[in-house]
Amino acid sequence: EKQVEDRWRKYPTPQASRHLSNEVDADAVEALEAAVVEAYPSVSHRYYRLKAQVMGRKSLDYWDRNAPLETLAPKTYGWDEAKAMVLDSFSDLAPKFADTARTFFDQPWIDARPRPGKQSGAYSHPVNSERHPFVFMNYMGERRDVLTLAHELGHAVHQTLCSPLGTLLADTPLTLAETASIFGEGLVFERLLAGASKAERRGLLAGKIEDGINTVVRQIAFHRFETRFHAARVAGELSADEIGAVWLETMGESLGPAIKLNAGYEHYWGYVTHFVHSPFYVYAYAFGDLLVRGLMEKRREDPVAFAPLYEDLLAAGGTRTYVEALRPFGLNPREKAFWAAGMSQLERLVDEFEALV
Numbered sequence: 001e002k003q004v005e006d007r008w009r010k011y012p013t014p015q016a017s018r019h020l021s022n023e024v025d026a027d028a029v030e031a032l033e034a035a036v037v038e039a040y041p042s043v044s045h046r047y048y049r050l051k052a053q054v055m056g057r058k059s060l061d062y063w064d065r066n067a068p069l070e071t072l073a074p075k076t077y078g079w080d081e082a083k084a085m086v087l088d089s090f091s092d093l094a095p096k097f098a099d100t101a102r103t104f105f106d107q108p109w110i111d112a113r114p115r116p117g118k119q120s121g122a123y124s125h126p127v128n129s130e131r132h133p134f135v136f137m138n139y140m141g142e143r144r145d146v147l148t149l150a151h152e153l154g155h156a157v158h159q160t161l162c163s164p165l166g167t168l169l170a171d172t173p174l175t176l177a178e179t180a181s182i183f184g185e186g187l188v189f190e191r192l193l194a195g196a197s198k199a200e201r202r203g204l205l206a207g208k209i210e211d212g213i214n215t216v217v218r219q220i221a222f223h224r225f226e227t228r229f230h231a232a233r234v235a236g237e238l239s240a241d242e243i244g245a246v247w248l249e250t251m252g253e254s255l256g257p258a259i260k261l262n263a264g265y266e267h268y269w270g271y272v273t274h275f276v277h278s279p280f281y282v283y284a285y286a287f288g289d290l291l292v293r294g295l296m297e298k299r300r301e302d303p304v305a306f307a308p309l310y311e312d313l314l315a316a317g318g319t320r321t322y323v324e325a326l327r328p329f330g331l332n333p334r335e336k337a338f339w340a341a342g343m344s345q346l347e348r349l350v351d352e353f354e355a356l357v
């Protein structure tokens with residue numbers, strides 16, 4: 001069905017329609033893919049080898065891939081503690097970010113208290129540019145709730161900064177939609193890590209690295225699976241066994257030798273519903289996440305020069321493409337080097353983890 005549709009609409013490749021709807025060009029996606037694949041050995045392969053070592057094993061069964069390493073009772077954070085941590089982290093970036101976020105606590109425009117009948121989830125809703133955003137979440141005091149608060153307030157600050165553009169232009173393209181949220185979360189994570197004991201650090205790092213691998217490395221492996229599948233499909237229908245073989249090949253190369261692809265794993269392509277319902281959607285997760293890591297690397301170089309450029313990027317809302325948005329930073333997402341810088345941030349987390357093994 002997809003082939004017929006692509007032929008009718010004269011799309012040159014199976015990915016083309018998705019790139020168009022994502023407002024992304026194929027060059028950038030290819031550069032992204034190449035950088036991630038190049039980093040497989042130093043990020044995912046190395047991390048899983050270290051994780052197996054921590055768990056006292058030579059290799060890990062695939063179901064232990066995301067097993068938590070932390071056995072300590074989870075630390076909890078009071079609301080005021082979380083608020084202080086988020087505002088302090090935001091003000092490290094620039095006072096304006098903390099001031100904007102503080103308004104949401106003062107008004108208050110955050111519905112954080114859990115109560116019977118309240119739905120789950122979290123978001124910051126911009127409403128429209130003549131109103132103000134509302135933040136929704138359920139704060140239970142766990143570490144991930146502090147990160148969720150930072151994530152949603154990142155969105156809230158972004159939405160506030162671009163609201164002068166008006167409702168239609170404020171809306172960001174998919175590629176930049178998670179920039180402020182992931183950035184906010186990253187800042188708070190650094191603060192949590194700095195304040196953690198040695199025993200906590202290892203578990204914290206493991207969780208952060210696994211999130212990174214699952215969002216960047218794994219989604220790119222999924223993308224390569226789709227690419228190989230659609231290329232093979234040109235010659236005719238594929239049997240379930242043939243699809244399984246493409247799956248094992250693409251997953252195996254991303255996970256590396258420390259993860260066992262036990263019997264049954266060949267069927268796991270069936271759980272990724274995107275492959276059927278939104279072909280070539282998965283790379284967008286890697287794209288958005290790694291783009292922010294690239295920006296974070298830029299901030300490491302010169303935090304003072306970074307802040308005004310970053311504020312400007314957010315305030316531009318949907319008026320600039322991601323290429324235009326990154327240009328003032330001297331970054332070019334059509335080049336592999338941009339994405340490789342983002343991967344080196346993940347690699348550094350694995351270095352830190354290795355030092356604690």
Ligand SMILES: [Zn+2]
Pocket residue numbers: 151155178181
């Ligand atoms: Zn978000």
